[in-house]
Amino acid sequence: MKLRDAPSACPSLWRWLPCPPAELRLDLVLSSGQSFRWWESSPGAWTGVLGGRVWTLRQDGDRLWYTVYGEEEEHREERDECPAKAAKLSAAETDGILRDYFQLDVGLSPLYHAWGAADPLFRKVANDFPGVRVLRQDPVECLFSFICTSNNHISRITAMIERLCQAFGRCLCCLDSRPFHAFPSLSALTGPPPPRSAPVIVPWPRLHPLSASAVPLPGADAEARLRALGFGYRAKFVSGSARAIAEGLGSEGLCQLRTVPYAEARRVLCALPGVGAKVADCVCLLSLDKAEAVPVDTHVWHIARQRYGVALGGKSLTPRAYQEIGDFFRGLWGPRAGWAQAVLFCADLRKGQKPASSQHQA
Numbered sequence: 001m002k003l004r005d006a007p008s009a010c011p012s013l014w015r016w017l018p019c020p021p022a023e024l025r026l027d028l029v030l031s032s033g034q035s036f037r038w039w040e041s042s043p044g045a046w047t048g049v050l051g052g053r054v055w056t057l058r059q060d061g062d063r064l065w066y067t068v069y070g071e072e073e074e075h076r077e078e079r080d081e082c083p084a085k086a087a088k089l090s091a092a093e094t095d096g097i098l099r100d101y102f103q104l105d106v107g108l109s110p111l112y113h114a115w116g117a118a119d120p121l122f123r124k125v126a127n128d129f130p131g132v133r134v135l136r137q138d139p140v141e142c143l144f145s146f147i148c149t150s151n152n153h154i155s156r157i158t159a160m161i162e163r164l165c166q167a168f169g170r171c172l173c174c175l176d177s178r179p180f181h182a183f184p185s186l187s188a189l190t191g192p193p194p195p196r197s198a199p200v201i202v203p204w205p206r207l208h209p210l211s212a213s214a215v216p217l218p219g220a221d222a223e224a225r226l227r228a229l230g231f232g233y234r235a236k237f238v239s240g241s242a243r244a245i246a247e248g249l250g251s252e253g254l255c256q257l258r259t260v261p262y263a264e265a266r267r268v269l270c271a272l273p274g275v276g277a278k279v280a281d282c283v284c285l286l287s288l289d290k291a292e293a294v295p296v297d298t299h300v301w302h303i304a305r306q307r308y309g310v311a312l313g314g315k316s317l318t319p320r321a322y323q324e325i326g327d328f329f330r331g332l333w334g335p336r337a338g339w340a341q342a343v344l345f346c347a348d349l350r351k352g353q354k355p356a357s358s359q360h361q362a
Contacts, residue, residue: 019064025131070173142287189242237274
């Protein structure tokens, strides 16, 4: 199956929904470290995995165009090599998936206005970075993705997540002879290895290929396989958290944290192996509907001290300082403080004030 990176390539297979750039900028949102499953497959076109399907997205004026792969009957013979089991979705269903993922029911322009009125620094930055909104991701995928982010940078995290999906996730379809995989289920990360030969690891575009010695052994347990994939000390956190969730909350229980108060969801997450306050806040913000969650790393800590004059004692980011910084920004920006922080981080990332890794440092 070939990539269809523009509606003109195959107009009958593209759909669109109204979405002005002030409400969404794909280039800013999908490259800012919120999710690690999208890549710019051609200029202005973003291809990735969402909801167990492969999509390409593109913006043109006030329209958000999209196509979903692996659904058309005429491509069934091509899918035999790497089958896609998903049933074809209606336009209402695909529109709904995108609207939910990008939270398009939340009006962004009024929020920008309110944040700018309360914060001159935000107002100065935001004019150059419109359309930055927070994604609403699957909680399982979001949790395990952000466990991998500690002391890491975006390109390396992206490569790790791709190897994880290739080794543990089911194949969805092939585009230009490249297989795309779903994010692994809890059972895949906790149970015995699948009864098949070791996967062929296809390098993510623009990323370093995996050496033959790093291909996971079919008979190894999850932690050993993750170590073979280059996860290092994070391997025990991924496998340990997968077991803890499978034996406790389950994936449904993790999703149900969307309905509990922010502090309770954060407490539950912080009890998992490898999950500290910052990772918990990322998961709360990006998948559990806790818009007030403000992930704080050393970079945000320095911003609070140097740009906003927040007086905090000590020379390190202590738990008390972490809480005080979050409370300060919640007081400044209001109930969607995490969304405002996402705008400032995106601005810093694009302007090169700090390396991309700063978002994911403890």
